[in-house]
Amino acid sequence: MVQERKFLKGPRLRNPADYDFPGLQRALKMEPEEVIQEISESKLLGRGGAGFPTGTKWDMAFKEEGEFKYIICNADEGEPGTFKDRYLLDERTLKVLEGMLIGAYVIDADYGYIYIRGEYFKSIKILQEALEEAREAGILGENILGSDFSFDIKLVRGAGCYVCGDETSLLNSLEGMRGQSRTKPPYPISKGLCGCPTLVNNVESLACVAEILHQGASEFATMGTEDSKGTKLVCLSGDVNYPGVYEVEFGSSTLQEIITDLGGGPRKSHDIKFVIPGGLSTRILTRDKLDYKYSYEGLEEAGSSLGSGGVMVVGSEQDLTAILTRIARFYMDESCGTCFPCREGNQQIYKIISRVGKGKFTVNQLEIIEDLGNAMAEAARCGLGQSAQYPTGTILAEFKEELVEGAVY
């Protein structure tokens, strides 16, 4: 039986009066380089989906010079099937703030923003109160915890746009511009918010930082595998009996075990048809691919990726064409419309899929979708377009017999 490994999870933590910010206390006594060193040693990888080493990112942000510097907590959580950041924001609120404060101290940020998904009404209220109380308690503002360090945070609501979770689009949105990605380079680290060096981290990454500083990098690094240290909040949803957020130590279990032991197995009579393992924008894994260890490298070996940690289980009775239509619709609507492969590609894929409706694809149509998907993956400007075809492309490839007219493969 797989058990949860509670590193990030814990009792509700919202009121600064009940919490002494041990990670921050410790960080404030260290030199910024030492904190970076500790994060690097922990081998923490960014939990926003791209898995970039947090220590490296912080080091770069630390070395950047600018008139102003910013730190941003990416709480947009728009990836379908992902809801772990909401758990942290609601329940472990102060851990997230603590991670941000540590980051701000380390890179010497002048100001911080939490960019939160606009539909997270409850979390917004909780955060607003927490920020207010933190200011009153001297955790935000001038001379935090009696140190020389001063810093404040503003909460900004997104307006219902998936692409604004992408850090460059998020920056545009924060600046009051159209929510669309920016060309890279320059990267946000060197030219981010209003052209100033900006560190963007995911909610879970920041919560991890708070715990790493509290419990120590060595403690963190005892958990997980060589390439995937620590734990991961897994969002189980879809056709499972007990959907929810589970904290899993990397390498301790397989996807199958997570679904069976933590999720209570497929719901009702459903068999698993496939799993989308890392939020919608990842390749699907069919039933026979669920025995790889849950870790960055394990899922890669299985042919997909860990992504945001959103594990969506699709039961055998689900209608594939309906799923395909919804996925295609989502990416078509959410494309920011800047680059041609994504704007036009997603639209064309949707057109074809919705034309097929409940029927079958022709070999020709399949080939076109493949080509479009390939062009998007190869040439789109940001992650949205690059990965939009992963679920669609793999569903079509894996279930050809079911989906394609007269398919003899």
Next chain:
Amino acid sequence: MIELTIDNKKVAVEPNTTLLEAANEINVNIPTLCFADDLTVYGGCRLCVVEVEGENRLRPACNTRARQGMVVKTHSPRVREVRETLFELIIASHDISCELNCLTCSRKSSCQLKDVAEDIDVSRMRLEPGDEEEEYDRSSHSIVREPNKCITCARCIRKCEEIQGVGVFAKASRGPETRVTTFKDKGMGNVECTNCGQCVVSCPTGALHEVYHMEKVWDALYDEDKHVIVQTAPSVRVAIAEAFGEEPGTIATGQMVAALRRLGFDRVFDTNFTADLTIMEEGTEVVDRVVNNDRLPVLTSCSPGWIKFIEHFYPEHLENLSSAKSPQQMFGAVAKNYYAEKIGISPDDLVVVSIMPCTAKKFEARRPEMSDDVDYVLTTREAARMLKSVGVNACDLEPEDYDEMLGVSSGAGDIFGASGGVMEAAIRTAYNLITGEELEEIEITPVRGLQGLKTASIPVTEDLTLRVGIAHGLNNAKKMMEKIKAGEEFHFVEFMACPGGCISGGGQPINTELTWQEVRERRIASLYEIDENKEMRRSHLNPKIKKLYEEYLEEPGSAKAHKLLHTDYTVRGVPGA
């Protein structure tokens, strides 16, 4: 230097060079659509993708910097496959399906989609084209937008914002609904658009084009009862040949005159003539205002794009503008009055057509202040189209001279088309007006060239050194106005809405091969060449101008001249600002 390998060829480039530029150095052409050499990189079309060894995705050449040791392939199977699919997508988004679309398109001979199709050798089109019906924007006197042809490459947006400092366009909506539009969808005619047409010449497709006056001109030409005359702006003669396949800068003055006669105009006159007249009026005004220290600096008034710009954005400075009409409008006024009287016809039977490098002139001709002196305005492009349809090649004919009465001009008139030209022409005459002598150094090089802002001090007498400034492109105009607002002192400042001056106006032939910089340089060089080869290079020595004053206008700045040749301006501001 950074060394890299492109298509198995080694190339060394400066740091910060993009792969697009690096490929260019070894004469490899990478297809582009959203890229434009004068604009910021957009990275939207992705046609420029190339394969970089060791990277898991293709990289856009326009936005990827060369790195030491990079190995780049610009047309590997992977690249060619993706490019072709991308092109299919672009074509599907661009309405080319409906009746005769490509054949009737404003860009039928300068379509960049067609160029790309050829460059990448497109062989398939498997996608259904878009079917959204979108309304044309016909709100402007100068420019029409056909959104169904727009591929949202944002070149117009960037051009208007970055080069012109106006920012008329923006993208709205997302996903498939993404479109380019104006503030609150009001349309180009109802916002701060200056009608300069720089967006038109930036557009790779036919989504933007001038408001056509061709039909109206055909009608007038075919109407037996009308006496139809035409004036040609300085910049047209060094550009119209491009529409017939010649190199930019080809001088085709006499051939064009001959061709226009073939087209059926009763008289072919020259806007250069009224450019000389402008110098007399404006020059006199400048001298007067400088001597009396009256509302300095004097700002030039011959670029209608600039006029609309200042009316919107610096209305508090309208009093600084010279009151002289532009050469086009002076021509219209002289034609409808002096000329009509001389040849004894009613102004109602006289149709005045102008051929201009400019889209803003269409708006200018419809300004209420201008009392319809100019009936129709054709861009250089429209004129070329009309000539083609009568089977005439404007480069092939035996050169002919302009008709005399309003067709004789000095070299000073020719250089009006280049940034700094109006200034140079004005100085040549102002010097004479002030000192009574002729300026020896007739070529005033400090005011020439393509730098965005130019300033110069021109010694005139012992007590007077003229401080002059020149700005071209409206973003530079903005910078110049800010200098003036900050207290920098000038006597006289020249403004042209279009970068480089009228030679790259919004109505000029669109060259899809050379960079704008190259095209500008060549056209400008030709204007100076024409000036250099003229005997008469000073406006005040033009005998026909002298005659006009003697017979009709009395003297520069007279009451009659004021009534016909001067105007006032409209405070427009920016609503809501």
